[in-house]
Amino acid sequence: MDHSIVELEAIIRNRICRLCTDRTVEGDCSLEEPDHCALFRLFPQVAEAIQTVESDDIEPYIEAIRRNVCSVCADQAADGSCETRQQVQCALDAYLVLVVDAIEEATGKTFDRKGLGATGAEQTVTIGPRIQ
Numbered sequence: 542m543d544h545s546i547v548e549l550e551a552i553i554r555n556r557i558c559r560l561c562t563d564r565t566v567e568g569d570c571s572l573e574e575p576d577h578c579a580l581f582r583l584f585p586q587v588a589e590a591i592q593t594v595e596s597d598d599i600e601p602y603i604e605a606i607r608r609n610v611c612s613v614c615a616d617q618a619a620d621g622s623c624e625t626r627q628q629v630q631c632a633l634d635a636y637l638v639l640v641v642d643a644i645e646e647a648t649g650k651t652f653d654r655k656g657l658g659a660t661g662a663e664q665t666v667t668i669g670p671r672i673q
């Protein structure tokens with residue numbers, strides 16, 4: 542299934558923002574600067590990183606995100622740490638399993654989440670830092 546990057550972003554916004562704890566009841570993003578959300582600020586890099594991986598294990602996706610997205614993100618410190626991630630304020634990190642699942646589904650691939658425990662697609666809580 543071929544989607545433009547704009548279409549793919551719209552699909553992912555629809556899937557992730559509605560589950561995000563930073564979304565208001567009115568459906569808006571409650572971040573002080575909504576454009577700062579790393580998931581969408583760096584969405585082309587996110588989509589590309591995820592599509593370069595083919596695995597049912599989340600680790601290779603985490604590595605790809607670290608390599609292709611965190612490396613160009615202004616929030617990452619020189620030593621590779623990220624205060625935003627530490628504070629569970631990065632939606633990309635917090636919802637990575639769901640983002641991978643949604644992008645793989647939209648691009649016609651399958652990400653088998655069987656081994657991931659409680660990180661189901663309808664989960665609404667922040668699932669914590671995943672990118673080490």
Ligand code: SF4
Pocket residue numbers: 557558561562563564569570571572575578579580581632
């Ligand atoms: S923080 Fe990001 S994922 Fe969450 S509602 Fe705002 S734009 Fe959507």
Ligand code: SF4
Pocket residue numbers: 579610611612614615616617623624625626631633634672
């Ligand atoms: S974890 Fe930090 S460095 Fe990586 S995308 Fe999120 S905010 Fe940026």
